[in-house]
Amino acid sequence: MPGPGNAMEIFKLLNKSNCRKCNQPTCLAFAAAVFKGQQPLGDCPYLDEAVVQRYDHSPRQQTLQEQELEETLEELKSRVAGIDLAAAATRLGGRFENGRLRIRCLGKAFTIDRDGTITSDIHVHAWVVVPLLNYVLYGRGVAPVGRWVPLRELKNGPAWLPLFSQRCEKPLKMLADRHTALFEDLIRLFSGRQVSNHYESDISLVLQPLPKIPILICYWSPDEGLESDLNLFFDATAEENLPIESLYGLVAGLVRMFEKIFLRHG
Numbered sequence: 001m002p003g004p005g006n007a008m009e010i011f012k013l014l015n016k017s018n019c020r021k022c023n024q025p026t027c028l029a030f031a032a033a034v035f036k037g038q039q040p041l042g043d044c045p046y047l048d049e050a051v052v053q054r055y056d057h058s059p060r061q062q063t064l065q066e067q068e069l070e071e072t073l074e075e076l077k078s079r080v081a082g083i084d085l086a087a088a089a090t091r092l093g094g095r096f097e098n099g100r101l102r103i104r105c106l107g108k109a110f111t112i113d114r115d116g117t118i119t120s121d122i123h124v125h126a127w128v129v130v131p132l133l134n135y136v137l138y139g140r141g142v143a144p145v146g147r148w149v150p151l152r153e154l155k156n157g158p159a160w161l162p163l164f165s166q167r168c169e170k171p172l173k174m175l176a177d178r179h180t181a182l183f184e185d186l187i188r189l190f191s192g193r194q195v196s197n198h199y200e201s202d203i204s205l206v207l208q209p210l211p212k213i214p215i216l217i218c219y220w221s222p223d224e225g226l227e228s229d230l231n232l233f234f235d236a237t238a239e240e241n242l243p244i245e246s247l248y249g250l251v252a253g254l255v256r257m258f259e260k261i262f263l264r265h266g
Contacts, residue, residue, distance in 0.1 A: 007035040013055065015046050021263060023171050045263045069126055076133040077116025083137065085114060091141035093211030105132055106209055106254075107191025112136060127253025131246040135210050142240040148198065148216050148233035156244040164232075168251045173230035175255075175262055176203070176219045186258060187217065199231075209250050212241045 011031035022043040024030040033039040042052045089096040094103035101112040105128060110120045118129050151157040151164050176183045184194075184203060192207040201218035208214050216233040238247055 007031045010034050010041065010055075013041075013047065013051060014044060017046070019046075020174075021045050023174060023259060043259070043263060069130070073126070073129060073133075076130065076137065079137055080112065080116035080133055081114060085112065088136055092135065092139050093141070101136065103132065103136075104191075104208075104211060106207070125253060125257070127249060127256065131242060131250040131253075132210070134246040135213070135242050138243055139210075139212065139241040142212065142237045144212060144214055144235040144237055147236040149236050150231060150233055151247075153236075154234060154239050154244065154247075156239065160244055160248050164248055164251070168248070168255050169230055169232055171259060172217070172232070172255050173219070173228060175258055176230055177222075177228050179262055180219075180221070182262070183219075183258075186261065192217075198233075207254075209254065210242070213238060213247075213250070215251065 007028075008031070011028055014027040014031065016027050018026045022030045022039065022045075024033060024039075027044075030039065030044065034041050034043075041047065041055060085099075085101040086096040088094070089101050089103075092101075092103060094101050096102070097111075099114065103110050103112070105120075108120060108122050110118055110124075110128075110132060112118050112132070116133060118124055118132060152161050157164075180203070184205065187205045187207055190207060192205045195204050195206050195216070198204040198216060199218050200220075202221045203217070203219040205217045206214050207217060214235050218231050218233065220229040222228045232251065234247065242250070
């Protein structure tokens with residue numbers, strides 16, 4: 001069935017509570033984001049699944065961005081087909097087994113065939129595939145040095161900082177504000193670990209999306225009139241092992257996945 005023809009038709013489907021669980025300030029703003037293809041209708045936790053399935057099949061779903069993603073994936077796969085996966089395993093902290101490269105991503109095992117095809121026991125999201133293939137292609141295998149830096153201190157970080165703050169740190173902070181205990185549990189589900197109290201934060205967790213790409217998450221709870229805060233830090237070697245656009249894409253995809261889990265269980 002065709003999707004709604006404009007944002008107001010989407011707005012009529014919502015309960016108008018402005019609950020912000022979709023990470024938009026109002027239901028109208030959420031409706032506009034859905035119509036523009038920026039969010040799926042299923043991000044509203046109050047809609048019946050039948051309603052979502054009925055209306056969330058708009059032609060807008062096949063956006064130019066999605067087409068570009070498909071083209072990017074095909075290009076990356078063709079490049080992977082030309083590299084030595086056995087040598088890559090040693091370089092990247094993976095293993096070479098039965099002609100395939102095996103790498104742990106977020107604590108889960110992923111295998112990459114000689115043609116660039118990725119398989120795993122869990123659902124393989126596009127946001128995982130692109131950074132993972134870029135890691136295989138461009139990662140230099142530099143060992144992390146344990147010096148944490150914000151994105152702005154990475155070589156190419158400043159250009160990505162506004163988008164990173166808006167799409168990564170800000171929504172992750174909102175999740176931590178609403179579900180602090182669950183937030184810690186969720187990090188641990190993906191092989192995160194509690195670390196020493198970095199920067200005097202209330203929560204300091206390290207997540208290991210890829211073998212040589214650790215990410216430090218620091219969260220400060222609200223205190224005596226001060227607002228909460230959350231910052232993400234990378235090892236100073238991060239760009240040696242993953243291009244900046246894939247670092248951003250990896251974290252943005254991770255945040256998006258957390259949002260969906262919280263909406264489902266919150």
